Amino acid sequence: MRLLLSASKHHVANLKTTSRIIKRNFSRTFTQNDIAPFTRRLFKLPPVPNAPSQNHDDLPSFLQYALRTGLEPSTTTYVGTHYEYTVQQTLRRYGISLHRVGGRDDAGVDLVGTWHIPQTEHPVRVFMQCKALRRKAGPNLVRELEGSFRSLPAVGWRTLHKAAVLVCPTQATKGIRDGMARSSYPLVWLMVGRDGTLQQALWNANVEKLGMGMLGVETLHGGRDASEKRIGLTWDGSELPHMDRVEEDLLQLQGKWLNLWGWKGMMDESIKMQLLDVVEEYFPEEKPLLTGPKEVCSTLSDADRAFVLEELERRQRRIHVEGQSK
Known part of the structure; x- marks a missing residue:
């Protein structure tokens, strides 16, 4: 079932979770990968x-x-x-890489x-507020977001x-849905249980303007046996790739982009960074371009x-x- 909160029609289809909740033991299965600085650049x-x-x-x-403290x-x-870290791990399943933030200048944001x-x-930048509420969420949370x-x-x-994404363990109220529909910003609501189960996903029409028109929500089969169901985010009818796969x-x-420069083996990390220094200085718009499944080319000519x-x-x-002169 695809869920879309339309700003023009002020209408939303609520997802009623009737499937069994799949519990996860994150303390035993969690593996946090990360994208290296060179890859990010x-x-x-x-x-x-x-x-x-x-x-x-x-x-x-x-x-x-x-436990220690x-x-x-x-x-x-x-x-x-605990809830922020649970959300962080849960959303890796749907191609979302997140880091906790905090401090005096965090603008009320918990994850980016x-x-x-x-x-x-281009991947969509996301920033999230996580509200581990036990009561219903009010429309004031939309204004805060x-x-x-x-x-x-x-x-x-x-x-x-x-x-911007608002994450709570409770369902979106009518006030939340109406506030999202009126907003001029791309806003997403995710209901993530305290055990890490995704149970509801809503977004307003502005999200589609980011090129996310094929995003959907479905009840998917999976888990310990074929009879179990879970809620998943999909793209054009297929489940979104896990962040592990994305990385x-x-x-x-x-590696394919580096091969375009004649690199055939291991390259020192500092040399790769220096290569990017030169590319970004003289050709700031250069970015690896996909030409097919896992194929890449460069925007630069041979010259x-x-x-x-x-x-x-x-x-x-x-x-x-300079090193020898020291």
């Missing part, structure tokens, strides 16, 4: 924000930290942080990242290709690439000479 992804804590960066490390599960800090939609040139949209820092967010594909495309390699060699010689 190559595909022009936003930088990773500073972590709000040096003691934990995923659910398992937070659970260990809570005696943080009670009933405290607001525990409940909120990228949503990697199939067959689109809009305020965060206006207060985002400039670094990594100088684009119109972004959406693998990015690495494959990265352009020869120039880049010559400049890279000159810089390497200068670094070598």
